[in-house]
Structure formats: structure tokens, C-alpha cells
Amino acid sequence: MTNHSISATKTALPKIAIIGGGLTGLFTATLLERAFNQGQNQQPSRSPHITIFEKSRSVGRLATRYRTNSTTGKNWQWAFGAQFFTAKTAPFQQFIKPWLVTGLLQPWYAQVVTLSPASVTKDENEALLNIEHKEQWNTQQPRYISTPKMTAWGRALADELAHTTIEFQTRVAPLAQYTKHEAGKQTELFDDTGTSLGLFDWVICTAPNVQAVELMANSGFERQADITTSQMLACYTLMLGWEKGQSLPEALDHQKIDCWDVAYVKDSILDRVFIEHQKPADHELLPSITIHTRNDWSEEHVDDDIETVKAKLLAAAQQLLHWNNCSAPSQIDCHRWRYAATVVDGKDSREILGALVDRQHRWIVSGDWCGQGNIESCYQMAQEAVAAIVSY
Known part of the structure; x- marks a missing residue:
């Protein structure tokens, strides 16, 4: 699958990074595109610039x-x-x-x-x-x-994204590894070799919680302790x-x-x-x-x-x-x-966390594990992440 071209102009706002190309990441990108284009007649100036960073060669996580x-x-x-x-x-x-x-x-x-x-x-x-x-x-x-195949839906979701780039085989380094981030400033992401991946207004991490702990460690993420609740x-x-x-x-x-x-x-x-x-x-x-x-x-x-x-x-x-x-x-x-x-916390997943939002840094940690651990939870957490960005 090739990367998707961006039809928005370079001045389009906001610039959003999504770490993880599973269903939560794909749902989030889909709902972001819809939210920013709703009622705007698809004007490029209103289109968000979204980049999904996926460490593997495929999207969707519905493995076949x-x-x-x-x-x-x-x-x-x-x-x-x-x-x-x-x-x-x-x-x-x-x-x-x-x-x-x-x-x-x-x-x-x-x-x-x-x-x-x-x-x-x-x-x-x-x-x-x-x-x-x-x-x-x-x-x-x-x-x-x-x-x-179960993988077909994830690929269809990716193919329908109009203002999103998917960078495959890209591992994002922990946010605190190369630089300290200031609240209210854009976040610069780096890959695991130290190469800059760009500056972003919002960063959404959709990785499993064990990986999210590592990505956000020592970064100042205000909901860090909540990641380990699940x-x-x-x-x-x-x-x-x-x-x-x-x-x-x-x-x-x-x-x-x-x-x-x-x-x-x-x-x-x-x-x-x-x-x-x-x-x-x-x-x-x-x-x-x-x-x-x-x-x-x-x-x-x-x-x-x-x-x-x-x-x-x-x-x-x-x-x-x-x-x-x-x-x-x-x-x-x-x-x-x-x-x-x-x-x-040793209980079943009916007691959900919800998407973890740090409005000062404009970071969000999300994923099905923030909900009930199923595909519908992927969608619900994507909804919450998008609502946090749109209402900012």
C-alpha cells in the first residue's frame, strides 16, 4: 500500500500525529477528517494535516x-x-x-x-x-x-483517508528521549534513529498500554499513572x-x-x-x-x-x-x-478509563484498552480523542 497524498495546503491546521495504525488510529484519522471538513465544503484550508506512524508494514490489526x-x-x-x-x-x-x-x-x-x-x-x-x-x-x-478477510476493512479505511499520510515501518521514539517538551508548544517527534519526524500540534498515541508507558515515560504527560491502570x-x-x-x-x-x-x-x-x-x-x-x-x-x-x-x-x-x-x-x-x-486493576474491562487527554501538552493516549478492549471501544476512544481536539 502506498502512502496517501495530502491535498491540504502547508498552512492547514492543526498538524496531528497518530502513533499506531491499528483500528483506533484509523478511526481517529477518519473522524478527524470528517470533523474538520463538516460544513466546510471540503475546503483544503480547513483540512487537518494528519500523519499516522505505523511500525509494521500494514494497518488495521485485524490479522488474517x-x-x-x-x-x-x-x-x-x-x-x-x-x-x-x-x-x-x-x-x-x-x-x-x-x-x-x-x-x-x-x-x-x-x-x-x-x-x-x-x-x-x-x-x-x-x-x-x-x-x-x-x-x-x-x-x-x-x-x-x-x-x-478481516484485514480488508483496515485497508479500506486507510484507502479512504484523503488528508492523511501513513508512514510505514516507522518506530516513534519515546517523547522524552531527545528533547524536553514545553506545554502549549508544538511537539517534535523523532524515530528510533534520532531522525526528526516533524513538529505537531497534537500527538495521539494509540499503542497498547505497555508500549504507551514507554513512549510517554518521563515526558511530563499528566495522565501517566493512569496508563498502567489497565x-x-x-x-x-x-x-x-x-x-x-x-x-x-x-x-x-x-x-x-x-x-x-x-x-x-x-x-x-x-x-x-x-x-x-x-x-x-x-x-x-x-x-x-x-x-x-x-x-x-x-x-x-x-x-x-x-x-x-x-x-x-x-x-x-x-x-x-x-x-x-x-x-x-x-x-x-x-x-x-x-x-x-x-x-x-484486576477487574473486568467494564470499568473503563476513557481516552487520556493532556490539554497543556496537547497529547492524547488512547486505544481499545482505554475502553472495553474490543473494536467498538476503538471507535469510542477515537470519538473522545477527536472531541478533545475539536473543542480545544
Whole structure:
């Protein structure tokens, strides 16, 4: 993806830096452009000059991984980050409407079950699946996915930005590393080599809170202590795939059991199972499933050797899904997320911080972890950041 050109003049105000090109950063840039252009007939002089600094080569954080079968040309595909999102508030429902119209976002009416590791019968030669119907997601509170990949929405958001530049593979140095900042003055940012990235009227940090602590340390940010109020827990993701025509594990064989799409797991280190090839618009995929582990177990083992973790997860998955030599997965991958679920002072994420605003320095620390740790929180924190800038 190429950087976006800026149509505003050099005198356009304000100049805004967004650290992080995840959904919070993209939502923030989108809402800033809309706020400054609202009622202004898109006059360039009213367009903010926004720069997103992203340390990786892509945007959006809705991670998708795939592999292609060299014989058939078909793919296995895993949404190994967020599997779906909800839109419970009217503003967010309104925000996502254009992409629902185009079909890039689609509702997912999944059949949901609870699944427990197979129990062994008295003869010890037969294991029984423990599966119970839980619910079906419906139009009352739909879950949404991005098609054909979860990454597609982030890329669409970036492509639609008209007055924003995205600088990829750019690591912003901690704000206090090269210079001291004065309240009310523009902030000069630097990359990790000490090269200046420019002067900005506002700086918005949307990184995970552990990284935000480092970026804002010793800078004089007045909400520094609040950053550590939230804790982000780890998660491991196991990705499994089967060949076309291959026998599937008993739990996935819908000729033997009723069809299901999502499973909540009990009595296991595993937490949820998602069947990828049954999602809307994904019927052409080879059999693919994604499994997330429990956050408490993941946090306890976050620094373990990844191959050791993968072996433990495979053993737990085999016990849960009940496969044999003929139905064992041919594709196996494992990913470690150091920052996944959000808790606040040991409590659940319903007690939210909100965007952390320092009006003197014109710095904002934001992100889903300032809310409930989900995609709708990304939007809500973007709203709060934009409101702080517009009302300044």
C-alpha cells in the first residue's frame, strides 16, 4: 500500500500525529477528517494535516493468515486476531453502514455451542463428545466480520483517508528521549534513529498500554499513572487446516453431529473455537479452524518456548475435537499475542478509563484498552480523542 497524498495546503491546521495504525488510529484519522471538513465544503484550508506512524508494514490489526494448496490453488485461511465485532451503540452502527452496504462488512449468524474435552467410555476404546447447543447469533445483536478477510476493512479505511499520510515501518521514539517538551508548544517527534519526524500540534498515541508507558515515560504527560491502570493479558492462537476430501475430526464432521460455527470450551486451556470455512463469503476455503486459548493460561505461559506451547495446544485440541491418524490436521500454526484482553486493576474491562487527554501538552493516549478492549471501544476512544481536539 502506498502512502496517501495530502491535498491540504502547508498552512492547514492543526498538524496531528497518530502513533499506531491499528483500528483506533484509523478511526481517529477518519473522524478527524470528517470533523474538520463538516460544513466546510471540503475546503483544503480547513483540512487537518494528519500523519499516522505505523511500525509494521500494514494497518488495521485485524490479522488474517492464509496458506495456498499448491495442487488445488485453494486457501486455508485463519482470522487469528479478532474474529468478529459487535456494534451496540447508535454512533458506531451508523459509522459501519457504508461498508455493510458494499458487503465488505457482513453479519455472521453463527450457531454457537459449548464443547468439553471428550470423555472416555467404560471400554476405554470409545470417546464421547460433550457438545451442547448454546445460542444462535441473530439480528437482535449481530456479530460482524470483514470479507473476504478481516484485514480488508483496515485497508479500506486507510484507502479512504484523503488528508492523511501513513508512514510505514516507522518506530516513534519515546517523547522524552531527545528533547524536553514545553506545554502549549508544538511537539517534535523523532524515530528510533534520532531522525526528526516533524513538529505537531497534537500527538495521539494509540499503542497498547505497555508500549504507551514507554513512549510517554518521563515526558511530563499528566495522565501517566493512569496508563498502567489497565492490564493487557496474553493469548495464544492455534490455527489448523485439513485437505480437501480429508476425513475431519468427529467434532467437525457434520454428517455425525449438528452443524456449529463457534464453540465455547469448558474444562480446558482452550477458550473458543471458530470454524473459518463456514463464515459468510468463506465457503471456498479449505477446512480451517482457529482456536484461542484462555487468557489466564496464556499470561502464565507468555514467555514459554513457542514450540512447547504449540505441542500443549495441539494435545488439548485433539482431546477436544477427537481426531485420529486419518483426521489429524495437515496445517498447523501457532501465534502468540502479548497484548490481547483488557482488565482494569484486576477487574473486568467494564470499568473503563476513557481516552487520556493532556490539554497543556496537547497529547492524547488512547486505544481499545482505554475502553472495553474490543473494536467498538476503538471507535469510542477515537470519538473522545477527536472531541478533545475539536473543542480545544
